[in-house]
Structures are given as structure tokens and as C-alpha cells.
Amino acid sequence: MLQDEKVKSPHECEECPIRHRAVCARCETDELERLEEIKYYRNFEAGQTVIWSGDKMDFVGSVVSGIATLTQTMEDGRTQMVGLLLPSDFVGRPGREGSAYDVVATTDVVMCCFRKKPFEQLMERTPHIAQRLLEMTLDELDAAREWMLVLGRKNAREKIASLLSIIARRDATLNLRPTEGALVFDLPLTREAMADYLGLTLETVSRQISALKRDGVIHLEGKRHVTVPDFSRLMEEAGDDSDGGMFA
Amino acid sequence: MLQDEKVKSPHECEECPIRHRAVCARCETDELERLEEIKYYRNFEAGQTVIWSGDKMDFVGSVVSGIATLTQTMEDGRTQMVGLLLPSDFVGRPGREGSAYDVVATTDVVMCCFRKKPFEQLMERTPHIAQRLLEMTLDELDAAREWMLVLGRKNAREKIASLLSIIARRDATLNLRPTEGALVFDLPLTREAMADYLGLTLETVSRQISALKRDGVIHLEGKRHVTVPDFSRLMEEAGDDSDGGMFA
DNA sequence: CGCAGTTTTGAGGAACTTCAAGTATAGTGG
DNA sequence: CCACTATACTTGAAGTTCCTCAAAACTGCG
Numbered sequence: 001m002l003q004d005e006k007v008k009s010p011h012e013c014e015e016c017p018i019r020h021r022a023v024c025a026r027c028e029t030d031e032l033e034r035l036e037e038i039k040y041y042r043n044f045e046a047g048q049t050v051i052w053s054g055d056k057m058d059f060v061g062s063v064v065s066g067i068a069t070l071t072q073t074m075e076d077g078r079t080q081m082v083g084l085l086l087p088s089d090f091v092g093r094p095g096r097e098g099s100a101y102d103v104v105a106t107t108d109v110v111m112c113c114f115r116k117k118p119f120e121q122l123m124e125r126t127p128h129i130a131q132r133l134l135e136m137t138l139d140e141l142d143a144a145r146e147w148m149l150v151l152g153r154k155n156a157r158e159k160i161a162s163l164l165s166i167i168a169r170r171d172a173t174l175n176l177r178p179t180e181g182a183l184v185f186d187l188p189l190t191r192e193a194m195a196d197y198l199g200l201t202l203e204t205v206s207r208q209i210s211a212l213k214r215d216g217v218i219h220l221e222g223k224r225h226v227t228v229p230d231f232s233r234l235m236e237e238a239g240d241d242s243d244g245g246m247f248a
Numbered sequence: 249m250l251q252d253e254k255v256k257s258p259h260e261c262e263e264c265p266i267r268h269r270a271v272c273a274r275c276e277t278d279e280l281e282r283l284e285e286i287k288y289y290r291n292f293e294a295g296q297t298v299i300w301s302g303d304k305m306d307f308v309g310s311v312v313s314g315i316a317t318l319t320q321t322m323e324d325g326r327t328q329m330v331g332l333l334l335p336s337d338f339v340g341r342p343g344r345e346g347s348a349y350d351v352v353a354t355t356d357v358v359m360c361c362f363r364k365k366p367f368e369q370l371m372e373r374t375p376h377i378a379q380r381l382l383e384m385t386l387d388e389l390d391a392a393r394e395w396m397l398v399l400g401r402k403n404a405r406e407k408i409a410s411l412l413s414i415i416a417r418r419d420a421t422l423n424l425r426p427t428e429g430a431l432v433f434d435l436p437l438t439r440e441a442m443a444d445y446l447g448l449t450l451e452t453v454s455r456q457i458s459a460l461k462r463d464g465v466i467h468l469e470g471k472r473h474v475t476v477p478d479f480s481r482l483m484e485e486a487g488d489d490s491d492g493g494m495f496a
Numbered sequence: 497c498g499c500a501g502t503t504t505t506g507a508g509g510a511a512c513t514t515c516a517a518g519t520a521t522a523g524t525g526g
Numbered sequence: 527c528c529a530c531t532a533t534a535c536t537t538g539a540a541g542t543t544c545c546t547c548a549a550a551a552c553t554g555c556g
Contacts (some may be wrong), residue, residue: 199400
């Protein structure tokens with residue numbers, strides 16, 4: 001395993017793909033320099049666990065590339081995904097020792113990390129970091145609440161449509177493609193991971209995806225490559241109002 | 249209706265019951281004075297709507313006493329509660345125009361409010377406020393994720409037990425009573441509100457409460473007054489590990 | 497007392513899960 | 527290059543949970 005080696009600054013912050021979306025987004029050049037001094041990169045392979053729930057977490061960081069998940073597990077094994085971490089998303093919580101969740105890389109992941117103590121100290125001196133972190137946390141809270149509606153009140157078909165529309169939208173904004181007309185993207189999650197996100201079984205996920213395909217809402221090439229011919233149709237299936245709220 | 253009148257400082261911040269838990273918790277005396285200058289109180293009656301989803305929100309504030317709920321509603325009327333606001337909880341989001349949710353007072357509520365603009369300006373000059381708000385938002389995010397597990401993976405009985413244990417715990421910490429042995433509290437929610445919280449129907453809520461009563465997990469006097477003879481038993485029923493995570 | 501709102505209880509049905517095969521796809525080693 | 531295996535996915539049938547619809551009981555209040 002080529003795992004988890006610390007790499008010192010493979011690139012400059014100024015050229016970083018998440019420079020203007022991550023926790024450092026509001027930083028001025030001088031603030032960025034101080035961050036740069038304490039940052040390091042870590043690589044995780046697909047399937048690798050970044051941190052286990054309850055483990056001591058001595059770092060925080062941002063996803064630079066790849067996708068990771070946040071999950072909770074009950075004693076009897078039932079698991080619920082509670083967060084989907086895309087590039088620029090923040091991992092860890094200042095002012096807390098352990099991780100409250102399992103964090104798992106679902107694709108190969110590069111993370112920009114800071115040891116927690118130095119980061120916390122820097123945060124106290126740098127309001128721009130704290131401000132941005134607050135903003136990002138509020139966005140995540142909104143997303144979590146949106147997801148509570150999905151989990152609590154939508155049926156299986158609507159849940160799948162909701163997940164697809166979120167992935168499609170985030171993929172589109174990440175790649176700066178328009179969010180209208182036909183959309184094409186790859187599912188970054190297995191059927192099981194989708195089930196864990198949606199509070200369903202993987203069989204139900206499979207059946208509903210088949211049904212959406214049968215009804216022409218989506219097309220599939222292979223198991224993961226999805227084409228959405230009409231995004232507003234997908235939104236309807238998700239039970240959302242036609243316009244759709246914005247996602248950061 | 250004795251509604252919604254603005255009251256100027258009926259009491260001093262130093263004597264405020266939420267002085268050390270609300271967004272002002274970290275403020276020094278001088279910072280508190282500046283907050284005090286711009287604060288005002290608002291009263292809401294049980295059942296009254298504080299703000300509608302989508303409406304412009306020109307204030308933020310803290311619940312001083314009483315209980316309010318945050319809910320989302322789909323076009324066809326399905327509703328999901330996404331937050332339960334107890335004393336010291338914060339309402340509103342700096343840097344956003346409209347409210348994303350309906351906020352409704354379920355009991356009589358007193359709120360300590362600030363007009364948004366002055367509050368935002370003060371926040372920029374007062375790191376203690378921003379720090380505390382970040383801390384509270386992170387706590388809320390944890391609570392939301394905990395709730396996602398409840399909504400996605402627990403059955404009806406476990407959902408009810410989870411809700412009861414949360415209310416019992418928060419009531420106990422609020423009133424500084426020990427969280428062990430027998431607990432007594434009043435349900436601040438109707439069956440319908442509980443259903444909206446848990447993603448169930450009110451009939452299922454009623455049936456499961458009856459079942460928990462039949463099995464001796466809880467005792468009821470009237471419809472709302474609950475006694476929990478053995479809290480660890482309730483936690484078991486909720487499907488949580490025996491110790492139980494801490495809630496702020 | 498009688499009405500309105502809340503809650504309980506019952507019967508039947510729909511949605512989703514569980515259990516069980518069966519199919520595809522990619523990687524591995526002969 | 528191809529059988530062999532592991533993993534991911536699909537599909538079917540039966541079972542369970544929860545919802546829907548309906549009616550009745552309880553509570554507080556004019």
C-alpha cells in the first residue's frame with residue numbers, strides 16, 4: 001500500500017484547486033503564508049479509512065481531490081452516512097479531541113492537513129479563517145437539514161432522485177459546467193454507500209435506479225456512468241420545487 | 249393577541265438565565281455592554297409563527313425561555329422538523345437574507361433579538377461572539393447528524409425512545425438535575441410535532457408511546473407528563489450505547 | 497353540557513426489507 | 527488468452543413495518 005505518507009507542499013497554495021473554496025478562501029497573501037508553513041499533504045487510497053469514530057484526531061484538513069464519507073454506525077452494524085466530503089470540504093473540529101464519525105476515502109483522496117494545535121492557534125490570530133469556517137459550517141448545517149427532510153419524509157424513488165440531483169449539481173459546479181439541459185457524471189458511490197446515505201437497503205437502491213432508467217429519467221452506461229437528459233425532470237422526481245435551492 | 253411587542257431590556261444581561269450558554273457566553277463585561285445596547289426582547293405566544301421560510305429576516309436572536317421548532321415543508325404538505333430550539337439556542341444566520349425554515353413557537357417564547365446589520369458589524373469587531381457562534385453551530389451540526397442516524401436507520405420504537413431521551417437529557421441539564429435514576433419531565437411537543445420530528449405519522453407515535461408505557465419503560469400522567477424510572481433502560485430502547493454521548 | 501382539538505385504537509394495505517438466487521465485471525494466476 | 531475468483535449489482539418472492547383511513551375516547555373551555 002502506497003499509504004498515508006506525508007508529503008511536504010507538492011504545490012503552492014496560490015495554485016491550489018480549492019484555494020477559493022476551502023477554509024483558507026478568505027485569507028490574504030500573508031495569512032496564506034502562515035498557513036503554508038504548517039500545512040502538509042496526505043494521500044489516501046480508495047477504501048482506506050482516514051480516521052475511526054472515537055479515535056484521537058490530532059489534525060484537521062481539507063479535501064483537495066477525491067471523495068470521502070462521514071458515517072455513523074450502531075452497535076448492531078446499521079450504518080448511516082452523515083456527510084459526503086467533496087474537494088474543499090473541511091474535516092475535523094477545532095476544540096475537540098476525538099472524531100465523532102468514521103471518515104473513509106471512497107476514491108483516492110488528497111488532503112491538505114494541519115496539526116490541530118497550531119491550526120487552532122493560528123485561527124485565534126486570523127479572523128478570516130474562523131469566519132470562513134463558520135460560513136462553511138453553516139452551509140453544512142443547511143445541507144444536513146435538507147438531508148433530514150429526505151430521510152424523514154421522502155419515499156425511495158424520491159430519495160434516489162434527490163441524491164442524483166445533488167451529485168449532479170455539485171459535480172457541475174465543481175467542473176464549472178452549466179446546470180441545465182443534459183448532464184453527465186459518474187457516481188462516486190457504490191449502491192451500498194448510496195443506501196447508507198439514504199437510509200435504504202442496497203436492493204431498494206438498485207430497484208429504484210432501474211425504475212428511473214426504465215422511465216427514462218436517467219440513462220446508464222455501465223453501472224456508474226449516468227446521463228440525465230432533463231434535469232428539471234429529475235428535480236420533479238425528487239419532489240423539490242422546480243427552481244431548486246442553491247448549493248454552495 | 250398579546251403578540252410580538254418589542255420590549256426594551258426587561259432585565260440585565262448579567263442576570264440573564266442564558267448568559268453563559270448563549271451566543272454571548274464568551275463575552276467580557278465591556279463586550280456585553282455593546283451587545284446590550286442593541287438588544288431588544290420579543291414575546292411570542294404558543295403556536296405563533298416567528299418567521300416563515302423564505303421571508304426576509306432582518307434580525308437574529310436567542311431563545312431566552314420557551315421552545316420553538318424549525319421545520320421544512322414540501323409542496324404537498326409533508327413536513328419535517330429539522331431543529332428544536334431550546335433556551336440559549338440561536339435563531340437566524342449572519343450573512344443571509346431570508347429564513348430557510350419556518351420557525352414556530354410551540355410554547356410561549358421570549359427571544360433576545362438583535363437587528364442583523366448591527367449584530368454582523370459587532371461580530372466583526374468581537375471575536376468572542378464569532379467564536380461562540382462557531383462552537384454552537386458545530387454542536388448543532390453534530391446534533392443534526394445524530395438525528396440523521398435516527399431518521400435513516402432506527403425503527404419507530406427506537407425513534408420515540410431517542411426523542412424521549414434527548415428531551416429528558418436536555419431538560420435535566422437545563423434544570424441542573426442529575427441525569428440518572430428516575431427522571432420526570434413534560435413533553436413540550438404534540439404527537440403531531442413528534443411525528444414531524446421523527447419522520448413518522450402521529451398514529452405511529454401514539455402507538456409506540458403506548459407500547460413503551462405498557463412495557464414499563466415510561467409512565468404517563470395525562471398525555472404530556474412523563475416519568476422515566478430507569479434512564480439506562482430508555483437508552484437501550486433507543487439503540488444507543490449504554491454510556492451515551494454528551495450533549496452540550 | 498357540548499364542541500373543538502388532541503389522542504388512542506383498529507383494520508387493511510402499501511412500501512420497503514429480508515432472504516435467496518442469479519448476472520455482470522474486473523482482476524489474478526495458470 | 528482464458529478459466530477462476532471476488533466484488534458489485536440485479537431481480538424475484540415472501541414477510542414486516544409503518545401508513546392510511548376510520549372511528550371512538552379523552553381534555554379543556556366557552
